[in-house]
Amino acid sequence: MIIIRPIEITDYDALMKCAEESGYGLTSLPTNEELLRKRIDHSIKSFNGQVDIPGTECYFFVAEDCDEKEVVGTTAIERAVGLTAPFYSYHLNKVVHSSREFNVHNVIDVLTFGSDYTGSSELCSTFLRENWRRGYNGKLLSKSRFLLMAQFKDKFSKTIFAEMRGVSDEYGNSPFWKWLQENFFSIEFSQADYLTGIGSKDIIADLMPKLPIYVNLLSKEAQAVIGKVHKDTVPALKLLEQEGFVNRGYVDIFDAGPSIECDIDNIKSLRNSQVLKTVFVDNSDLMEKKSYICSNTKFSEFRASVIDIMIDEIKQEVYMTKEQAKYMKIKESEGLRVLSI
Structure with missing residues (x-):
């Protein structure tokens, strides 16, 4: 029997194990003892209404196999992102370059840097260990969050969103990041991902291109993965799409994985x-x-x-x-x- 419950202090070793098994790209589960212990402590304070700044609560859950007495997965809800540290994303939109005189009309995709999700509630840190990816376990991990929201809707924002892990290989190499690295950075994707996970977002943001990026100037490999998810993330994406979540053009600034969102009142499991x-x-x-x-x-x-x-x-x-x-x-x-x- 799998039970979803709030994380406890004694779950640290299990949380680190999940972080190690999650691999690259799951920014909110870095293999950093100090940060993971802080996340546990912050979640406990959040559930008990003891956070210093209202709105910064993070409700962190574990999935426990009661028969094996083992933690087999994690998931979390950030009550409102961007209140104490910037939360960045790219928005994919279009610009038109047109000239009647030369009979030219081009519609071009551009990526615009911004913080549009500030104040929204985020679903994050979702990971299920491989041996437990069967039966209803994935659905339980995903939908349990909406049962909490249904009961305590006033604790969450109107917009609920989730960043989905973008495309990268088994070594953590992202085609989108490779283009950014060659043109703006001198660090590996795994290092940038880790720095973001431990809270060093300002360092990364300082180096990001602030002006809109014309997508047709990116490498073909980078263009191909914009808005695409990692193969291991496909089941999680489908579950959220079934709930009513949609992609409104926002993608992650590192791997270009899609962010999907839904009005809290329109989430299927919450309503049903x-x-x-x-x-x-x-x-x-x-x-x-x-x-x-x-x-x-x-x-x-x-x-x-x-x-x-x-x-x-x-x-x-x-x-x-x-x-x-x-x-x-x-x-x-x-x-x-x-x-x-």
Whole structure:
């Protein structure tokens, strides 16, 4: 049984293991002890309302295999990006170069540097270890965040977005970064990615080209990966697209991976989930049980999982066992948020 729960201090070793296995391109999971411990501490303070600057909360979760007693994945929600450090992206748009006299009309793609997502809530740090990429685990990791948002919508921004990992090879080489490196930088993509992950964004931003970049001047290899995702990120992208997330032309400044966004009120799982009253029964009474993604309605003790339950839509009741309720940290007659898979 996989449970999604807020990260704890004792999860550091497991978090470092996930960071090491995630490889290049997942900026928010750098293999840096100081930063990872700070992220754990900041998440604990965020869940307990103890952050120094309102709006800078980060809610960090782990996926725990209760049978193996092992952390097998991570995910997080940044309440509002760009409040204490700039959050940069490129926006892909078009300009027209036209001359009636010479009968020339060219529409050209350009990348414009900016901070348009400042104040928006970000889905980030999503990683599932390879041996657990099966069944409903990926869906649970992705959708559990929306169950929390549904219960505590006032804690999040109107716009929810996610940066998707862009194209790079097994050594962390990005075709888009290679062009930037040759023209503006003298460091490797893996180093730039790491510096951003540990908070050194100003150093990188100082070297980025500030004026719009004409896409047709980039190398063919760099042009080909703009707005494309890493092969390991395709399943995560599809899950978010099914929720209603769309690409409005924003891409990452390092690997050109797409940023996708959705109005919080239009997220499918958030709209379709419902809270039902729990009734405890014996396992033998769950004759017509089905699998649902479920969460309790608590915040600092949030729990989410895929469990087999029965629902009575007329009575607005959900039937589950005491053992299931124990994992979900829920008492009889309390509300359980359920979502059909």
